[in-house]
Amino acid sequence: MFRLEARTSTPAWFNLALPLLAIGTTLVLCSGLIALAGAGVIEAYGVMFSASLGDSYAITETLVRATPMIFTGLAVAVAFRAKFWNIGAEGQLLAGAVASCAVGAIPMPGPLAMLLMAVAGAAAGAAVALVPATLRVKFRVDDVVSSLLLNSVIFYALMALIEGPWKDSFSGYPISPPIEDSANFPVLLEGTRLHLGVVAAFLASPLIWFLIVRTTLGFRIRVIGENPEAARYGGIHVERVLISTALLSGALAGLAGVGEVGGVHFQVMSDISPGYGYSGIVVAMLARLNPLGVVPAAIFLAAVMTGAEAMSRATGVPAFLSDVIQGTALLAMLVALLFTAYRIRRVGTAK
């Protein structure tokens, strides 16, 4: 018989071992599904790997895909540190995309356009995140529910825009007009889609880490997340810090939308995000809410997404496996986190 016993301390190597353990478990569990779909497990994972990380072009594609998830992952990590349960990164991303697309469509010099797109996108994301945060601070509304439901509101508002007044008159499809060519983010590597936003995402990770670990705002975010009572007693304005956290979190999620508009799609359409906001939750949890861990976690999920499409073409296993892997990875990580607080002990059977 086994049972759980409380740990007095958590070894440091767990920070690395647990996500790896979760990912390993996920791949083992999902191999059963691949076998069920009638494909060879090794072959399927092999295709997945080579299509996502096998050559330099594949790697750039994976990085492009990881970029929005780095931003949403950071957004969620920051929010969850303060125990502001922002499940609304998806809606904040969409709002950021709409705002940056609207700004990018105005003719102006390229660098200025890109800067203003980023500012507008971040502001839009922050504004959306302000809604659940304000509801929680003023009326004690559950932020999980309000931020989650807001995603649908934003999504259908976006649909109404691109089906209606904002519909691109040239193409006739339900998509927004494109941004100015000069506002397109520069491509860093000839022949790939590796754009400026990818670099921004990679820089954002250490910046947010610095903010959390080395600034007084980060200190306050950590403290209100762990013990709001002690924070209040210690003279921290808990509500104010919560609002700041929400603004920061929403701005980061908004930047995910900016990158997609400026670097990938150059316009807004209904499927501009295949759930990057929700994937951000998986990314943040795999990273154990550490901003530095967000980058590798996002790259892992991006590799699964790009790899799953190639695997589907090559082996006939449905590409939905990518969603299953994401979901399983989240569950595996949540279970793995149990081991930070508990250990398993073998005990003799009763009687």
Place this chain on the structure above:
Amino acid sequence: MSTPAPLIEMRGISKSFGAVKANEAVDLSVAPGEILGLLGENGAGKTTLMNVLFGAYAPDAGEILVQGRPVTINSSADALAAGIGMVHQHFHLAPRLSVLENLLIGIPGKSGRIDRAGGLARLDEIGRQHGLALDPDLPVSALSVGEQQRLEIVKALFRGARLLILDEPTAVLAPTEVDGLFSALRSMATQGLGIIFISHKLNEVRALTHRCVVLRHGRVTGRVDAPASTTSSEMARLMCGHEIVPPARGPSTPGAAVLILDGISTSRHSGMPLRAVSLAVRAGEILGIAGVSGNGQRALAEVISGIHAPDAGRMTIAGKIVSRFSPREVQALGLGRIPEDRMTTGLVTNLPLADSMVLPRIGTGAFSRNGLLRPDAIRAFAAEQIKAYDIRCPGPMTRAGALSGGNLQKALLARELAFDPKVLIVSQPTRGLDIGAARFIHEKFLAMRAKGCGIIVIGEDLEELLMLCDRIAVMYEGRIAGTLDSAEATIARLGLMMTGAEGRA
């Protein structure tokens, strides 16, 4: 008393956590009808030992016998099946359910139906037998702490416990409630139940128990066969390994008033509000606030600490009128605060100890500049205080929650005293602390008093207040019922004033 076969016997119990030996070869037994005192300082291994007995930990070595038969206890369910019940320091009750519903949680009913009538009958029977009466239909949230504890005891008896473990049961009780608890425990013992009573308060142990086992560093270091005729200082010596002398409070010459409350009233507040409270603390003076808990002490502490603004009245700290009533403002005016509940209002248990120690002053130049933390300064400050206050921990980056209560209290004291407050307000300063740690805290207060700090001690332990305080004010129903100088204050007199029977300005 005669020695029938022991109800429970623990033989050679050892339990380690990493390198720490929490229990080492501990033998302990309880006979039917016996009340056994389990003594020891914080960290001596009492709680670990009881958790082994109650099935929370598996021992590394040793065996447990129930009525002579060896048993393996892997869970609280096993423990209950073996007739062992435990009343923890923190209660395990569902606040929104009624007394009866809480009692019936986990009890299989007849063919899927809850046996309400049977539960009522047993509740009534247990209540009458031991003086543990409870209203079955009241929600637990409406019960006082003492009543909740009573419910925990009834729950254990209801489940057929023949051995009851009580982990510091009196720490949460008012003096009058302690008497009720003791008579219930004595009544249970006369019916043949065994009781293990864990406490730091030696006078209680001497009054209640038949026999004592003393733990130190995980080992049994002493057994007391006649607690009633053993002196408290002898027991303290067994627990600490050396003599404990209470600190002497020398004469002091109080200076000008450093904290003045003038007609402070509160209303929008959970618990008893304040009604026109006026008091003054002078420099170099310790003022005690006595009273049965729930008579406005919490509101008083929160107003002075800047957590809640009063509706009426004026507060002055070191000659300056408090205008905004925020924790930052009162702190800036020179007020130091040690909250009643270390774990919830004082510290952030999941973060490094250093973070908790700088929390109230994180925005000041000492620990940050232009919004950037100064990690070296933070760590150096914490390390310095850890050394100065002899806080036992591996270092400033230790998770605060890993420290014992006494060390946490020292850390909180260090964080306030490091900035030389002009006024210090503390609530229940030594609740749950062992003798050594309590002694240390008391000495610090007296040292601050000698340096000219004005101190308010809110407490329920009258002996402690009498030892420490120059004056003692009694709170009753949100008012100051009266104030006595230490020379004229006695437990009897204070006790009378606490019931509202006598007032004196």
